[in-house]
Amino acid sequence: MTLGTSGAQPATQPRRSRWASAAMVIGGFVAVLYVIEAVDVASGLALDRHGIGPRSVDGLQGVAFAPLLHHGWDHLFANTVPLLVLGFVLMLSGIARGLAVTAVVWIVGGLGTWLTGETASLHVGASIIVFGWLSYLIVRGVFARDLGQLLVGVLVLLVYGSALWGVLPTQEDVSWQGHLFGALAGVLAAWMFAGAARRQRAARTLPPSPTLHR
Numbered sequence: 001m002t003l004g005t006s007g008a009q010p011a012t013q014p015r016r017s018r019w020a021s022a023a024m025v026i027g028g029f030v031a032v033l034y035v036i037e038a039v040d041v042a043s044g045l046a047l048d049r050h051g052i053g054p055r056s057v058d059g060l061q062g063v064a065f066a067p068l069l070h071h072g073w074d075h076l077f078a079n080t081v082p083l084l085v086l087g088f089v090l091m092l093s094g095i096a097r098g099l100a101v102t103a104v105v106w107i108v109g110g111l112g113t114w115l116t117g118e119t120a121s122l123h124v125g126a127s128i129i130v131f132g133w134l135s136y137l138i139v140r141g142v143f144a145r146d147l148g149q150l151l152v153g154v155l156v157l158l159v160y161g162s163a164l165w166g167v168l169p170t171q172e173d174v175s176w177q178g179h180l181f182g183a184l185a186g187v188l189a190a191w192m193f194a195g196a197a198r199r200q201r202a203a204r205t206l207p208p209s210p211t212l213h214r
Contacts, residue, residue: 022091025098030083033126036068037076045071051124052110052178054117062123063110066178069124079126082160086133089152097193104189105132105182112181123175128182131167134160135186143194 040047051066053059070076091098109128117123137156141149167180 018092018094021095022088022098025091025095026084026087029087030080033068033070033076033080033083037070037073040069041073048122048124051122052113052117053122054114054119059122060114063107063114066110066113066124067106067126067129070126071124075125079130082130082134082163083126086130086137086156086160089137089156090133101133101136101186101189101193102129104192105129105136105185108185108188109178109182112184113175113177116181117175117177123178125175125178127166127175128178128185131163131179131182132186132189134163135183136190137186139187140190140194143190145194 036047047069048071050062051059051069052062070079087098090101106129109132113123113128134156138153138161141147141151141153164183166174167176167183169176
């Protein structure tokens with residue numbers, strides 16, 4: 001019985017570690033957003049001026065800061081559950097991969113918003129990241145040709161797919177540009193990293209090389 005127990009541990013330990021790591025990373029990120037919003041509210045929403053100001057040199061800094069800022073607690077509350085759920089699913093595929101996808105979404109989504117947003121408007125909120133993660137998780141299985149990822153994508157689509165209507169200009173006070181370019185950036189990230197995913201999967205399925213005798 002001792003041998004059977006010790007033999008089972010290596011198979012289960014990596015899984016626990018991966019789930020715990022994913023939870024810690026995304027939980028830590030959301031906790032940082034709450035700390036920043038507490039400072040923002042205490043300062044009378046003074047931090048919001050660091051959001052994306054379209055086609056303004058000063059507003060370009062918002063590409064870096066906008067996803068960390070929210071216009072009040074209600075705005076942050078609306079993003080919290082999607083951030084936790086989608087971020088956790090994303091990080092399960094690997095912390096390094098999740099961070100790389102997030103970087104693509106953060107930069108491309110922010111630049112797209114800066115280029116196309118209305119003049120004299122200000123864009124803040126992690127919805128750029130939410131829409132990027134959402135579209136990435138939905139389409140990554142198509143590019144990677146991975147059945148498991150396809151099934152996850154279908155599930156994510158069923159749960160959160162209706163949110164994709166947010167890429168359309170239906171509300172004046174909502175940054176549909178951030179939603180749109182965040183989603184497009186997620187598709188771009190899925191395409192960018194699909195080749196590496198296919199190569200890793202192929203390497204795992206290749207038979208061991210024969211021993212050379214001479």
